[in-house]
């Protein structure tokens with residue numbers, strides 16, 4: 001097989017037709033309100049509450065600032081229990097709040113924080129749990145909620161992969177005290193950069209709105225050392241337009257996912273995740289897990305082989321966050337304490353999955369993975 005002419009990356013943003021965006025720009029030029037809770041900002045907050053099925057949402061410049069602010073909004077301090085199998089921003093948000101992350105291993109199958117291992121990690125300093133719905137697969141929200149209630153802890157979900165995900169007809173964003181979304185260019189739903197906090201009461205929504213605007217509560221009053229994390233009107237305008245296409249995008253990702261599952265099924269040493277019962281997925285990633293002994297080649301060899309053909313998958317999430325400084329100095333970061341996460345990080349490879357992925361490009365990915373297993377070297 002020949003190398004692909006155009007590089008194929010792990011993802012590519014969906015963008016609406018440019019001519020549909022131009023009227024939004026004209027209106028922004030007309031109004032000359034570019035940020036600070038502008039017209040599109042307010043409209044998008046309402047539209048997202050409707051689409052996602054949540055009560056209150058506060059838009060942010062990006063997901064990381066939303067995470068940082070969510071922790072501040074709940075006055076979280078001391079120690080927070082979290083997962084090492086995520087994007088570094090999850091733990092960076094704790095660090096920026098002077099909070100000590102305590103890593104707990106993940107469970108097999110979903111690769112989300114393992115509820116069975118949370119209790120043993122709770123100390124008198126623990127104030128919250130920060131789980132991640134990794135790849136959009138819902139955490140065990142029932143069990144995590146019980147543990148939090150029993151121990152008087154808060155729960156903030158990093159829901160950056162969980163846009164549009166539902167459990168038994170309800171948004172996954174309605175669980176926990178707060179949920180944080182990202183609308184970065186690599187996510188299923190994007191506003192160039194962007195993010196949000198979902199909350200369940202008006203008081204909290206008002207507090208978050210102040211904290212993302214320097215802590216201002218009126219012209220001359222500041223309630224706390226807030227940050228500047230406001231979403232601007234360009235981002236909000238794109239967000240409104242993107243909502244028109246989101247269902248179609250998710251449908252396309254679902255079809256591509258089903259094709260991968262069908263074609264890669266039965267290859268020894270290649271495992272992948274299925275749909276979870278009762279869950280509405282949004283198909284954010286397509287991770288495969290390569291068992292070197294059974295497949296005959298290591299994950300990194302497959303990664304390099306695909307690159308030889310101009311295909312660029314990503315090893316999300318490798319290395320584990322607990323391997324990066326300064327986190328690797330924490331007691332809870334010891335690799336022997338996290339066998340499931342350590343193993344997942346060594347095996348995982350996320351294959352290209354996005355709205356614009358052409359079928360011949362997906363064919364090439366599948367063909368290479370099938371053929372490479374049989375090659376001698």
Ligand SMILES: *Cc1c(COP(=O)(O)O)cnc(C)c1O
Pocket residue numbers: 062063064065086087089090132158160161182183184193194195
């Ligand atoms: C993307 C992502 C973030 C950070 O979001 P940004 O909008 O890029 O700041 C945080 N956590 C997870 C799990 C993510 O995937």
